[in-house]
Amino acid sequence: MVIRLALAGNPNCGKTTLFNNLTGAVQHTGNWPGVTVEKKEGRLKGNKDVVITDLPGIYSLSPYSPEEVVSRDYLIKDKPEIIINVVDATNLDRNLYLTTQLLETGIPVVVALNMIDVVEKNGDKIDSKRLSEILGCSVIEISALKKKGMDELVTAAVNTAKSKQTSAVKKIFSDKTERFISEIAAVIEGKAEDSLLRWYSVKLLEKDEKATETLKLDAQERNRVVEIVSRFEKEFDDDGESIITNERYNHIGTVVKETSKKTRKEKLSASDKIDRIVTNRILALPIFACVMIAVYYISISTVGGWMTDWVNDTLFAETLIPGAESWLESVGAADWLTSFIVNGVINGVGAVLGFLPQMIVLFILLAVLEDCGYMARIAFIMDRIFRKFGLSGKSFIPIMIGTGCGVPGIMASRTIEQECDRKITAMTTTFIPCSAKIPIIALIAGALFGGSVWIAVSAYFLGVIAIIMSGIILKKMNRFSGTPAPFVVELPPYHIPGLKTVMFSTGDRAKAFIKKAGTIIFVACALIWFLSSYNWSLQPVGIENSILESIGSAICGIFAPLGWGDWQATVATITGFIAKENVLGTFGTLFGLSEVSDSGEEIWGFVAASFTQLSAYSFLIFNLLCAPCFAAIGAMRRELGNKGCLFAVGYQMVFAYAVALCVYQFGMFFTGGGFTAYTLLAVVALVGIIFCLVRPDRILDRKKAEVSAT
Ligand SMILES: Nc1nc2c(ncn2[C@@H]2O[C@H](COP(=O)(O)OP(=O)(O)OP(=O)(O)O)[C@@H](O)[C@H]2O)c(=O)[nH]1
Numbered sequence: 001m002v003i004r005l006a007l008a009g010n011p012n013c014g015k016t017t018l019f020n021n022l023t024g025a026v027q028h029t030g031n032w033p034g035v036t037v038e039k040k041e042g043r044l045k046g047n048k049d050v051v052i053t054d055l056p057g058i059y060s061l062s063p064y065s066p067e068e069v070v071s072r073d074y075l076i077k078d079k080p081e082i083i084i085n086v087v088d089a090t091n092l093d094r095n096l097y098l099t100t101q102l103l104e105t106g107i108p109v110v111v112a113l114n115m116i117d118v119v120e121k122n123g124d125k126i127d128s129k130r131l132s133e134i135l136g137c138s139v140i141e142i143s144a145l146k147k148k149g150m151d152e153l154v155t156a157a158v159n160t161a162k163s164k165q166t167s168a169v170k171k172i173f174s175d176k177t178e179r180f181i182s183e184i185a186a187v188i189e190g191k192a193e194d195s196l197l198r199w200y201s202v203k204l205l206e207k208d209e210k211a212t213e214t215l216k217l218d219a220q221e222r223n224r225v226v227e228i229v230s231r232f233e234k235e236f237d238d239d240g241e242s243i244i245t246n247e248r249y250n251h252i253g254t255v256v257k258e259t260s261k262k263t264r265k266e267k268l269s270a271s272d273k274i275d276r277i278v279t280n281r282i283l284a285l286p287i288f289a290c291v292m293i294a295v296y297y298i299s300i301s302t303v304g305g306w307m308t309d310w311v312n313d314t315l316f317a318e319t320l321i322p323g324a325e326s327w328l329e330s331v332g333a334a335d336w337l338t339s340f341i342v343n344g345v346i347n348g349v350g351a352v353l354g355f356l357p358q359m360i361v362l363f364i365l366l367a368v369l370e371d372c373g374y375m376a377r378i379a380f381i382m383d384r385i386f387r388k389f390g391l392s393g394k395s396f397i398p399i400m401i402g403t404g405c406g407v408p409g410i411m412a413s414r415t416i417e418q419e420c421d422r423k424i425t426a427m428t429t430t431f432i433p434c435s436a437k438i439p440i441i442a443l444i445a446g447a448l449f450g451g452s453v454w455i456a457v458s459a460y461f462l463g464v465i466a467i468i469m470s471g472i473i474l475k476k477m478n479r480f481s482g483t484p485a486p487f488v489v490e491l492p493p494y495h496i497p498g499l500k501t502v503m504f505s506t507g508d509r510a511k512a513f514i515k516k517a518g519t520i521i522f523v524a525c526a527l528i529w530f531l532s533s534y535n536w537s538l539q540p541v542g543i544e545n546s547i548l549e550s551i552g553s554a555i556c557g558i559f560a561p562l563g564w565g566d567w568q569a570t571v572a573t574i575t576g577f578i579a580k581e582n583v584l585g586t587f588g589t590l591f592g593l594s595e596v597s598d599s600g601e602e603i604w605g606f607v608a609a610s611f612t613q614l615s616a617y618s619f620l621i622f623n624l625l626c627a628p629c630f631a632a633i634g635a636m637r638r639e640l641g642n643k644g645c646l647f648a649v650g651y652q653m654v655f656a657y658a659v660a661l662c663v664y665q666f667g668m669f670f671t672g673g674g675f676t677a678y679t680l681l682a683v684v685a686l687v688g689i690i691f692c693l694v695r696p697d698r699i700l701d702r703k704k705a706e707v708s709a710t
Pocket residue numbers: 009010011012013014015016017018028029030031032033034035036037055056057058114115116117118142143144145146371498501
């Protein structure tokens with residue numbers, strides 16, 4: 001018999017850590033709420049009959065955002081055999097709120113009292129035996145991080161599931177409320193399964209619409225319910241949902257008082273002390289800027305840079321390429337094959353893989369920031385700024401994730417309740433440079449700006465500014481209008497990042513990067529090599545007469561106003577849509593064929609020769625802001641639908657073009673380039689952008705007027 005076991009609990013209580021322990025999986029964990037946004041399945045190590053589902057974190061069973069709906073639907077509709085309710089023992093008050101709701105679902109529940117190591121370290125005490133008596137279900141003390149109590153938990157869960165013993169329903173509301181619950185239960189009896197009768201009765205008193213819909217009551221029953229609810233609200237002189245919420249909290253208050261003892265009296269914890277500085281109104285932003293500059297300095301300029309140089313200069317330029325060449329010669333390989341392997345594959349894929357060391361250093365640093373808890377603070381800090389522009393600080397979490405890869409970044413936008421904010425975030429997340437764009441940044445910085453760290457830093461700030469500007473512009477459109485959702489991310493206490501968590505997270509991201517180099521980029525490089533080695537009659541020719549040159553030349557005029565209208569840069573940009581790493585791979589392949597230099601910084605020389613600082617920066621801007629790679633466009637389609645996705649891609653292209661145009665043309669103008677037709681075009685673009693930014697928000701004004709009229 002297969003037992004389905006669901007892990008449910010508040011965000012950031014350790015569900016995924018527990019899931020990884022039990023199944024041996026390596027799902028992403030992090031010290032902030034909202035890491036998991038999709039349900040994940042795995043099988044228990046050593047007992048394949050137990051299927052475990054990791055769910056996104058929820059605060060209650062009245063969900064507001066889409067990833068919370070995932071959790072609730074799974075629990076209520078798919079009905080697992082048993083719920084393990086993971087509870088953060090350092091935060092009993094808040095966590096037990098969900099527990100009282102889970103106990104009403106009629107599904108057997110076992111409470112896993114997680115983070116017991118922290119409780120013990122703080123010198124606090126929790127009487128789990130008494131807690132188990134009051135709640136009416138097993139309570140097992142565990143530490144998912146230290147792997148304590150795992151066997152006990154599994155045994156308790158499997159036994160409870162096998163005995164099908166639901167927890168005894170405890171009356172947790174006041175007698176008066178319980179009477180109303182019974183009244184409703186009498187009306188809907190037979191409409192819901194017996195085990196869910198109490199659950200639905202409470203939901204109806206709360207006026208939960210989603211729950212009401214699934215019940216399919218007839219008109220008469222519905223009227224009866226409405227009558228009971230209105231009597232209920234009159235009796236308490238309050239809203240149904242508030243009454244229920246209040247009484248739940250009252251009940252939990254007494255439970256916590258009876259079962260837990262905190263030794264330390266409200267002294268400021270170390271986390272609070274750090275937060276006083278880190279989230280300080282004046283210091284927060286400078287500290288954030290310093291942290292990010294340090295991260296990119298370490299990963300791009302120093303440690304990561306040295307390692308990448310070694311890979312590019314020594315490993316590829318001095319060892320692999322000559323080695324492969326002489327080996328191919330010695331076995332008598334055909335010229336075209338040698339050219340294909342050396343120029344097409346090693347140069348192209350190598351150009352991308354060369355950046356792996358930088359990337360790994362960056363991934364490690366980001367994972368550390370994530371796991372120690374600083375990322376959650378960044379979201380909190382950014383909320384203050386974003387709110388001023390009508391955006392929610394919650395948008396910043398997807399953006400932070402997007403620095404790794406846009407695909408999970410776009411998916412993380414699901415944690416945002418407000419539909420308009422969610423859509424805008426999904427559309428703009430990829431403005432922030434993802435790891436695949438770092439090689440482009442490093443290339444431009446290295447080739448034309450003497451490796452300056454400021455190019456990378458400016459790229460990130462440009463991303464943030466593009467997001468804020470787009471937020472303002474899009475908010476004024478009908479399809480995105482609305483006020484930002486209140487921000488409720490909690491700040492989890494800081495902790496020392498776990499070595500395993502950091503390694504998993506880094507390994508995961510690095511693996512994805514290598515996999516792309518081995519598949520999609522390999523194919524793209526091979527294609528580029530072919531297109532650049534043959535002409536339309538399929539005769540081998542120099543690159544100047546190749547198919548690629550003719551395609552690039554045909555369309556490169558479009559980019560002339562941006563300052564880099566040559567066919568190489570155009571082709572590189574186009575291949576970037578397959579995967580952003582291709583931009584570099586393409587330069588690598590293109591350069592390999594021109595056989596000029598012998599030093600390791602081959603691509604740099606090539607790029608430096610065909611760009612000026614200004615045109616290179618404009619090239620960088622366009623490639624950073626334009627539509628993301630196909631994988632990310634696919635993710636946007638999932639979140640926005642076909643039409644929305646098309647709109648998003650169109651918007652990103654126009655926006656990227658306009659910004660790059662303005663930067664290049666005004667740059668030219670102010671450095672003595674004169675006023676040309678293109679300068680005029682840039683003036684038009686700038687006026688257009690400013691108009692979109694400052695035009696009055698008619699929709700919001702109308703809504704305000706409607707509110708004040710009523
Ligand atoms: N000290 C301690 N830390 C833990 C324990 N379990 C988890 N953590 C840490 O808590 C943080 C959150 O863990 P996750 O497993 O990502 O939490 P989650 O419940 O899956 O979070 P969401 O997916 O956001 O809902 C991580 O930094 C973990 O390392 C524990 O038993 N003790």
